[in-house]
Amino acid sequence: xxxxxxxxxxxxxxxxxxxxxxxxxxxxxxxxxxxxxxxxxxxxxxxxxxxxxxxxxxxxxxxxxxxxxxxxxxxxxxxxxxxxxxxxxxxxxxxxxxxxxxxxxxxxxxxxxxxxxxxxxxxxxxxxxxxxxxxxxxxxxxxxxxxxxxxxxxxxxxxxxxxxxxxxxxxxxxxxxxxxxxxxxxxxxxxxxxxxxxxxxxxxxxxxxxxxxxxxxxxxxxxxxxxxxxxxxxxxxxxxxxxxx
Amino acid sequence: xxxxxxxxxxxxxxxxxxxxxxxxxxxxxxxxxxxxxxxxxxxxxxxxxxxxxxxxxxxxxxxxxxxxxxxxxxxxxxxxxxxxxxxxxxxxxxxxxxxxxxxxxxxxxxxxxxxxxxxxxxxxxxxxxxxxxxxxxxxxxxxxxxxxxxxxxxxxxxxxxxxxxxxxxxxxxxxxxxxxxxxxxxxxxxxxxxxxxxxxxxxxxxxxxxxxxxxxxxxxxxxxxxxxxxxxxxxxxxxxxxxxxxxxxxxxxxxxxxxxxxxxxxxxxxxxxxxxxxxxxxxxxxxxxxxxxxxxxxxxxxxxxxxxxxxxxxxxxxxxxxxxxxxxxxxxxxxxxxxxxxxxxxxxxxxxxxxxxxxxxxxxxxxxxxxxxxxxxxxxxxxxxxxxxxxxxxxxxxxxxxxxxxxxxxxxxxxxxxxxxxxxxxxxxxxxxxxxxxxxxxxxxxxxxxxxxxxxxxxxx
Ligand SMILES: Cc1cc2nc3c(=O)[nH]c(=O)nc-3n(C[C@H](O)[C@H](O)[C@H](O)COP(=O)(O)OP(=O)(O)OC[C@H]3O[C@@H](n4cnc5c(N)ncnc54)[C@H](O)[C@@H]3O)c2cc1C
Ligand code: FES
Numbered sequence: 157x158x159x160x161x162x163x164x165x166x167x168x169x170x171x172x173x174x175x176x177x178x179x180x181x182x183x184x185x186x187x188x189x190x191x192x193x194x195x196x197x198x199x200x201x202x203x204x205x206x207x208x209x210x211x212x213x214x215x216x217x218x219x220x221x222x223x224x225x226x227x228x229x230x231x232x233x234x235x236x237x238x239x240x241x242x243x244x245x246x247x248x249x250x251x252x253x254x255x256x257x258x259x260x261x262x263x264x265x266x267x268x269x270x271x272x273x274x275x276x277x278x279x280x281x282x283x284x285x286x287x288x289x290x291x292x293x294x295x296x297x298x299x300x301x302x303x304x305x306x307x308x309x310x311x312x313x314x315x316x317x318x319x320x321x322x323x324x325x326x327x328x329x330x331x332x333x334x335x336x337x338x339x340x341x342x343x344x345x346x347x348x349x350x351x352x353x354x355x356x357x358x359x360x361x362x363x364x365x366x367x368x369x370x371x372x373x374x375x376x377x378x379x380x381x382x383x384x385x386x387x388x389x390x391x392x393x394x395x396x397x398x399x400x401x
Numbered sequence: 402x403x404x405x406x407x408x409x410x411x412x413x414x415x416x417x418x419x420x421x422x423x424x425x426x427x428x429x430x431x432x433x434x435x436x437x438x439x440x441x442x443x444x445x446x447x448x449x450x451x452x453x454x455x456x457x458x459x460x461x462x463x464x465x466x467x468x469x470x471x472x473x474x475x476x477x478x479x480x481x482x483x484x485x486x487x488x489x490x491x492x493x494x495x496x497x498x499x500x501x502x503x504x505x506x507x508x509x510x511x512x513x514x515x516x517x518x519x520x521x522x523x524x525x526x527x528x529x530x531x532x533x534x535x536x537x538x539x540x541x542x543x544x545x546x547x548x549x550x551x552x553x554x555x556x557x558x559x560x561x562x563x564x565x566x567x568x569x570x571x572x573x574x575x576x577x578x579x580x581x582x583x584x585x586x587x588x589x590x591x592x593x594x595x596x597x598x599x600x601x602x603x604x605x606x607x608x609x610x611x612x613x614x615x616x617x618x619x620x621x622x623x624x625x626x627x628x629x630x631x632x633x634x635x636x637x638x639x640x641x642x643x644x645x646x647x648x649x650x651x652x653x654x655x656x657x658x659x660x661x662x663x664x665x666x667x668x669x670x671x672x673x674x675x676x677x678x679x680x681x682x683x684x685x686x687x688x689x690x691x692x693x694x695x696x697x698x699x700x701x702x703x704x705x706x707x708x709x710x711x712x713x714x715x716x717x718x719x720x721x722x723x724x725x726x727x728x729x730x731x732x733x734x735x736x737x738x739x740x741x742x743x744x745x746x747x748x749x750x751x752x753x754x755x756x757x758x759x760x761x762x763x764x765x766x767x768x769x770x771x772x773x774x775x776x777x778x779x780x781x782x783x784x785x786x787x788x789x790x791x792x793x794x795x796x797x798x799x800x801x802x803x804x805x806x807x808x809x810x811x812x813x814x815x816x817x818x819x820x821x822x823x824x825x826x827x828x829x830x831x832x833x834x835x836x837x838x839x840x841x842x843x844x845x846x847x848x849x850x851x852x853x854x855x856x857x858x859x860x861x862x
Pocket of ligand 1: 449452453474480481484485517518519520610717749751762763764799
């Protein structure tokens with residue numbers, strides 16, 4: 157029973173077409189295509205428990221928060237430049253979905269699930285191979301690129317384009333990243349409201365039992381949904397060791 | 402038919418029952434004529450290693466209506482990658498780390514797993530003969546891996562001699578008893594030397610493996626305070642995969658513990674006396690000429706000997722009677738993974754003759770491409786075998802060189818469509834950012850563990 161409700165919640169299947177009005181903007185998300193899943197909206201808070209303001213984000217900094225599950229890390233970045241809009245993407249099973257674009261005044265703020273769609277590498281409190289790499293960074297994943305500005309998994313060197321909805325740019329991953337859909341309210345405060353694209357939460361929950369035990373008590377606690385608010389920390393403060401190639 | 406075996410089939414049957422369209426109903430192991438009927442979309446995969454497991458899963462992921470049967474002779478999956486850390490005794494690396502059951506992925510993705518050995522292939526009849534009956538196919542995929550060529554390398558050894566050397570000095574390039582035997586010998590050893598003989602020539606599975614093994618075995622000698630060294634009897638004069646990076650690490654971490662001899666030719670092993678006899682040449686040119694008068698004949702005592710013979714392709718490609726090169730590796734149709742001889746036969750993993758390094762990661766990469774090519778063929782669509790090429794960092798391979806702390810070196814390969822008409826890999830050995838100017842680092846050590854954990858998730862989730 158437990159397993160069944162979990163499936164319903166994460167909706168990894170292509171059937172996760174949800175028509176849900178946003179509580180903030182009243183926007184209908186169904187036009188984002190299939191593979192959109194709403195969750196209880198979560199307010200992003202800073203370390204002191206105060207609402208995080210969109211205009212105070214440091215450009216190109218990695219901000220980590222867990223969403224939609226207690227143990228599923230996401231990374232938010234203010235890219236400093238607007239993303240592309242209405243980008244059509246395709247999951248491995250052929251399902252299409254549409255990335256609407258970043259949020260914030262410049263349309264430059266994005267968040268993605270920090271679970272690599274290749275083999276599920278993700279940040280943990282001990283270390284991370286997964287991060288946003290600033291534009292002036294260098295990576296072996298794209299040896300000839302002039303600039304980075306990509307979400308990067310150094311486990312097997314997959315790179316993803318945050319301006320194009322997390323689309324795969326290079327490396328062994330075959331799908332793009334799942335986008336964490338954000339909204340910013342009239343007080344400049346940030347909310348996470350849903351997940352767009354093929355997420356790997358289900359496999360993730362199956363794969364990391366020992367890790368969940370170490371950090372969250374057990375798998376049951378790890379897969380609980382985040383309620384009301386999520387604490388945001390920079391990646392430097394989330395993972396002791398950032399490994400990037 | 403023992404009870405045990407029947408139980409096993411029952412278990413395999415569970416997987417079959419979970420398939421969307423179960424094709425092979427294995428009711429009894431004795432029913433030698435369990436011939437399934439090819440449905441037009443029936444795919445039989447030979448070999449449940451890195452290539453075969455990936456292929457089975459990818460096909461089902463791409464199209465659930467494809468009927469997939471994976472035939473593997475072993476009852477348990479065991480990985481060769483990461484096994485050197487097991488030999489080295491690194492923390493928390495056990496047999497369980499390296500092994501997995503075959504049933505979980507079959508039931509999750511809905512393909513049939515059959516434990517049997519393939520003994521013949523009839524391409525005209527489109528049928529595969531196994532120790533548990535015949536299987537009809539529309540498309541056949543071969544991912545059978547390698548075989549050892551003791552006969553070619555030591556023509557004067559008879560079958561008995563080969564068998565005794567193979568068991569006394571296990572090669573451990575194919576997972577299973579060979580690794581367990583090698584580990585047992587290390588655990589049991591007294592003070593004395595370990596001899597490693599990398600394959601003397603030709604293409605072989607995982608080019609850095611023997612040299613990573615040298616580092617891990619040296620780590621073991623050091624931590625167990627065994628008085629002895631690791632002697633590497635090579636033919637490559639230091640010019641091997643990640644050579645500069647290995648040599649730097651060996652010198653820094655195991656000063657004097659690894660005795661590398663670059664121009665040798667092994668001629669005999671006396672397994673009773675635990676002695677290996679070899680010719681030591683002064684340089685590459687004299688080794689190549691092979692005139693014994695130029696060499697010094699040496700006999701060395703060993704406690705443990707890991708003699709890795711020259712590799713050739715598994716005999717399965719010969720069973721299929723498809724075009725191969727001299728060592729049995731399958732020739733491909735251009736840049737694809739389709740056999741040059743038969744449009745309904747695909748080959749992946751170490752068994753292909755493409756010029757890309759034979760590694761687990763390459764096998765996974767190739768199997769995914771081949772799965773795309775197969776699905777395109779089934780649906781009558783065109784597939785561009787050059788799509789996505791060149792692929793930067795298509796292969797990333799780590800080698801653990803240090804055990805305390807764990808440190809590794811890495812190589813990345815770009816795969817591209819070579820002008821000669823085959824796929825080709827170009828390697829690059831970077832110095833990692835956290836290595837303080839060295840080739841090895843703790844970050845890459847962590848990456849090595851993460852790489853392996855990821856591969857297991859890839860194959861079994
Ligand atoms: C010590 C060592 C370290 C390595 N390290 C790495 C690494 O770090 N990274 C990396 O990417 N790669 C590494 N490799 C290489 C990797 O193991 C191989 O390249 C990979 O296994 C190739 O996959 P494959 O599918 O071609 O063959 P395999 O994985 O060997 O699978 C072939 C399967 O076919 C089965 N089979 C054969 N004949 C028959 C038959 N007649 N009937 C039924 N079944 C049959 C076999 O039992 C086997 O299970 C390493 C290898 C070794 C030995
Ligand atoms: S897990 Fe991220 S690239 Fe492999």
